[in-house]
Amino acid sequence: MDADDLWHPDKIKKQMVVMQDRGDQVGLVYCWSRAIDxxxxxxxxxxxxxxxxxxxAALIIRNFLSSGAPLVRKCCAAAVGGYDATLASRGAPCCEDLKFNLDIAERCDFDLVPEFLFSYRVRAGSMSTNIDAMLRSRKVVIEEARARHPELPNKLFRWATAHQDREFGLAHLSDGRFLTGARLLLTALREDPFATLRVSTIRAFARLPVSSGFGALVRARRHGGAGNTVVNRNFFEVDPTILCGRPRAPWNRKRLAHAAALFVERRADVPSGADHHSPEDVGADIRQI
Known part of the structure; x- marks a missing residue:
């Protein structure tokens, strides 16, 4: 979490309620995230x-947790050894958060507070331009997961590669980096042609000029609902339960749900019933930090 990112004042309180209600089986409770200026x-x-x-298995396709969104049990973080400090020396300096989330998910269930309680700040030009390093880092982490869990199907890893290349490719195209964007989209097309064509087409129509009927229709479908009461308003002043608009690419959610149903062999090195704290203890620890 960067120093200028924000938590909603009730973030930890709401996550603690879920964690206490669910008990030892849940090692991480996350929330939804918003981008702010x-x-x-x-x-x-x-x-x-x-x-x-x-x-x-769903995390292999997409790391759906923003870095400042989770609340993690202390015993779970201790069991995985925290963030893996060896990744940089192994050619993966950009994926410590993904590796940490996978390590926790290998041992514990996740749960959710379905509210936008975390926000990260976006500045002009803030997207990393070292795309090769980011993709190389993710490949190291995902290939390690593949070696540890041979029971997972090959198509899961094809989807994961295509999703990553597609998202970076479209982002680079929108920023004018056409050669890099086209190269990544071609890779995604080879691994997952149907999803890549569908997502790319919808994104392309959404970027058409305002006067375009197709562009207006797609933008209306993607940004319908109560989003106009949220966008461009202060993060702390808006209802954290209201969506800015309809979520993009809902078929990806179906794939994530399919992946979540796959069997994954669990590790059992997290002590049960260990390290419980009252909300008062947690508050004291946070104030001390």
Whole structure:
């Protein structure tokens, strides 16, 4: 979590309620996230997920947790050794959060507070330009997961590769980096042609000029609902339960749900019933930090 990202004042309180209600089986409770500008105004919602329980396979497709969104049990963080400090030396300096989330999901269930309680700040030009390093980092982490869990189907890893290349490719195309964007989209097309064509077509229509009927129709479908009461307003002043608009690419959610139903062999090195704290203890720890 960067120093200028924001938590909603009730974030920890609401996550603690879920964690205490669910008991030892749940090791991580996450929330939804929003992007904000330099004046704390809401720009967009990070596509929300509703996955609970065993989410290891779904995380392989997409790391659906923003870095500042989770609340994690201390015993679970201790069991996985925290963030993996060896990734940089192994050529993966950009995926410590994904590796940490996978390590937790390999041992515990996840749960959710379905509200936008975390926001990260977006600045012009803030997207990493070292796309090769980011993709290489993710490949190291995902290939390690593949080696640890041979029971997972090959198509899961094809979907994961295509999703990553597609998202980075479209982002680079929108920023004018056409060669890099086209290369990544071609890779995604080879791994997952149907989803890549569908997502790319919808995104392309949404970027057409305002006068275009197709562009207006797609934008209306993607940004319908109560989004006009959220976008461009201060993060702390808006209802955290209201969506900015309809989530993008809902078929990806179906794939994530399919992945979450896959069997994954669990590790059992988290002590049960260990390290419980009252809300007062947690508050004291936070004030001390």
């Amino acid at each position: 330099e004046q704390d105004r809401v720009l967009w919602d990070v596509t929300p997920c509703n996955l609970r329980g065993s989410v290891y």
